[in-house]
Each structure stands twice: as C-alpha cells, then as structure tokens.
Amino acid sequence: MADDNLDLLEKQIETLEKRIFGDADKDSSYPKIVDTLAGLKHQFVNAVANTKKAGPVLNRMGELNDYLDPDFAEPLMTTREAKIESILAEEDHIHQTAKYLENIKDLADVLGSEHIKVVPELEGKLQELSKIHLEQQITMLSKQLVQWDEIVTRLELQSQSSEAED
Incomplete structure (x- = not known):
C-alpha cells in the first residue's frame, strides 16, 4: 500500500x-x-x-x-436517518423529474430534427410576423373604439331628441 x-x-x-x-x-x-x-x-x-x-x-x-x-x-x-428521511420526502419530486427526463429522452429525435434546428434562422421572420400581428390588433381595436364612439354618439343624440320632445 x-x-x-x-x-x-x-x-x-x-x-x-x-x-x-x-x-x-x-x-x-x-x-x-x-x-x-x-x-x-x-x-x-x-x-x-x-x-x-x-x-x-x-x-x-x-x-x-x-x-x-x-x-x-x-x-x-444531518444523521444518516435524517438524510434518508430527506430523500424520501423528495421521492415524488425525484420520480417526476425522472419521468420528465424519460420524456425528453423519448423526444430526442424530435428535438434534434431539422425543423427545430432551423428555428434560429426563422427568428427574424417570427419577429416580423409578431410586429404585423400587433399592428393588426391595434388597428382592430381602433376600429372597434370608433364604432363604439359612433354608437354612443347616436344614442346620446337620440336621448337628447327624446328629452327635447318631452
């Protein structure tokens, strides 16, 4: 030795x-x-x-x-018993983590596919689409507000004309 x-x-x-x-x-x-x-x-x-x-x-x-x-x-x-108790307390979490790792292992082919590999190249296009989508939502919201304003104005005019007749 x-x-x-x-x-x-x-x-x-x-x-x-x-x-x-x-x-x-x-x-x-x-x-x-x-x-x-x-x-x-x-x-x-x-x-x-x-x-x-x-x-x-x-x-x-x-x-x-x-x-x-x-x-x-x-x-x-900790004592040995406390360590065992600590591990047993985390047993569900350990099993859940193992299950998630198994799912990742099963999906490894999908995660390594060509479709996933080209995602960084498509990031610019996705940002442009997100920008267009946001602009469309704002436009739709603006149109909706204009319609509501027209309805409220029409109802106010109707209310004023009915009050004037009374």
Missing part, C-alpha cells in the same frame, strides 16, 4: 516536472526555478504586508480551506 502511494506520488512529480521543464534539462533549471519562486514569495510577502486585511485572511487559509471542503459540513448537518 505504501509502495503504491509512493509510486503514485513519484508519477505525479514526474508529470509536474515534465509540465514545468518540458524537454529542458531539469538539473540546470532547478536553481533558476527555486530563485524565481523565492523572489515571487518575497514580492507576495511585501504586497501582503502593505495591506491590513490580507494578513489575517492568509493566516486562516487552512481554516478557510476546511470550510470550503464539501465534506466539512456534512457530519454537522
């Missing part, structure tokens, strides 16, 4: 070295890389030293990484 872990670690190091050095001679490049990394560390420390908020954050980096780990909160949140 330990030998397997050591072999795995050595392979990872070899892969990393290959990515860093490529075909270059790594023995001659190591000092340059170490010097570069040391210089970068020095620049980073100087940059952080000038800010008041960065230092405390960097000091708590390990703690922050623990909090960001998805496995960190799981034991704190």
Whole structure:
C-alpha cells in the first residue's frame, strides 16, 4: 500500500516536472526555478504586508480551506436517518423529474430534427410576423373604439331628441 502511494506520488512529480521543464534539462533549471519562486514569495510577502486585511485572511487559509471542503459540513448537518428521511420526502419530486427526463429522452429525435434546428434562422421572420400581428390588433381595436364612439354618439343624440320632445 505504501509502495503504491509512493509510486503514485513519484508519477505525479514526474508529470509536474515534465509540465514545468518540458524537454529542458531539469538539473540546470532547478536553481533558476527555486530563485524565481523565492523572489515571487518575497514580492507576495511585501504586497501582503502593505495591506491590513490580507494578513489575517492568509493566516486562516487552512481554516478557510476546511470550510470550503464539501465534506466539512456534512457530519454537522444531518444523521444518516435524517438524510434518508430527506430523500424520501423528495421521492415524488425525484420520480417526476425522472419521468420528465424519460420524456425528453423519448423526444430526442424530435428535438434534434431539422425543423427545430432551423428555428434560429426563422427568428427574424417570427419577429416580423409578431410586429404585423400587433399592428393588426391595434388597428382592430381602433376600429372597434370608433364604432363604439359612433354608437354612443347616436344614442346620446337620440336621448337628447327624446328629452327635447318631452
């Protein structure tokens, strides 16, 4: 087991070295890389030293990484029974989602058909048709309002003439 872990670690190091050095001679490049990394560390420390908020954050980096780990909160949140209960509470929703996914799978041929693929090309025509339809509705509404106005005017005139006769 330990030998397997050591072999795995050595392979990872070899892969990393290959990515860093490529075909270059790594023995001659190591000092340059170490010097570069040391210089970068020095620049980073100087940059952080000038800010008041960065230092405390960097000091708590390990703690922050623990909090960001998805496995960190799981034991704190629920017991096994609570997890089972939660899943069972969502059972109907899970079955409904599975049914919808099956429907999508069944309709995959239709969704991938040529008719659906040309929809983006027809978007401009659809917008033009929508504009024409809206203009027609406005025209029809205007005509209807004019007719209602004529009817109301006629009824008002009739009402005034009948009042004048009385």
